[in-house]
Amino acid sequence: MKTSTAFLVLPCLLSFMFVAQGDDSGKSPEMLAVEAAGGLVLPLPGGGWEVEFHLRGRDALTDDGLKTLSPLGEVFSLNLRDTRITSEGLVHIGKLTGLRKLHLERTKVDDAGLAHLSELKELEYLNLYQTEVSDEGLKHLSGLKKLQSLYLWQTKVSDEGAAKLRKALPSLRLSLGLDLEKLAAAAPKPDPPESRESLKWLPHGGAAKPPSKSVPGSFIRVNFKNQGKEPVKLTWIDYGGGKKFYAEIASEAVRDQTTYSQAVWLISDLSDKPLGYFVTGKKNANAFIPKK
DSSP states (O other): OHHHHHHHHHHHHHHHHHHHHHOOSOOOHHHHHHHHTTOEEEEOTTSOEEEEOTTTOTTTOOTGGGGGSGGGOOEEEEEOTTOOOBGGGHHHHTTOTTOOEEEOTTSBOOHHHHGGGTTOTTOOEEEOTTSOOBHHHHGGGTTOTTOOEEEOTTSBOOHHHHHHHHHHSTTOEEEOOOOHHHHHHHOOOOOOOOOOEEOOOEETTSSSOOOSSOOOOOEEEEEEEEOSSSOEEEEEEOTTSOEEEEEEEOTTOEEEEEEETTOEEEEEOTTOOEEEEEEOOSSOEEEEEOOO
16 A cells, blocks of 8 residues: 555656756746747846847747737836837737837838827837838827937938927937938038946945945936956845846946936946945946956
8 A cells, every 4th residue: 555655646746846847947927928929028127127029039029929018017128129010019019008118110110000109108218210100100209298219210200290299399309310412411410429427436345335225216228338357247236225136247348237317236246246336327327347
């Protein structure tokens, strides 16, 4: 009887072990669904997601694949550049009401697609370079009061259409790119490149101390540039003062990091010895990690 029981228990135990070992990804079914559609899901400091399809999903992503995004939760940044999506797929993007940054350049999006974006009230950045949008489509963006940057190079948008949208959104930075015919006639100067502030380096143990924790703020990006000869670790000090490792930055390498204003970032060596800190401001910035 004991032998019979052992034979029954052993297969069950082996089956349990097999299932447990087979599910070691630590990823939710929602994340796996996005990845199956060709996406890359990255966590943001303080919560929320950055999703990119422009690297792995150029050929794989379809309009139907965009259905996988809303179950993921708070998607704050989405890159669909160079994918095969059309305006029909943007009906799923319209459900991402917390979205702040959206790349649609070189897609088949037109005016009908922009109608699906009219409820993205948190949107701050939109790139429509080389799409089929026109003045008619811009009407759907006039209610996006938080929109700060809009790129319309090589679209069907006219100067008049752009002027109307600027009037509706006075703080909007709208770029139509350079018209070569007008350039030859009037030789206008191109828009200056985006100015980025340089964050102050706070050496560990120095007189200037960083805050003990990050504070929720607005959505920005920081280029962390490692000027040293050794790789370093980049760690976010969260809202409770805990540490969350994000990446290793090789010597002379640059990491473009999505973050928030008033965030505290720790730089350490590979043995976790603290080297110094950066505290973000309200604008996109550069953070130069000095040589040891």
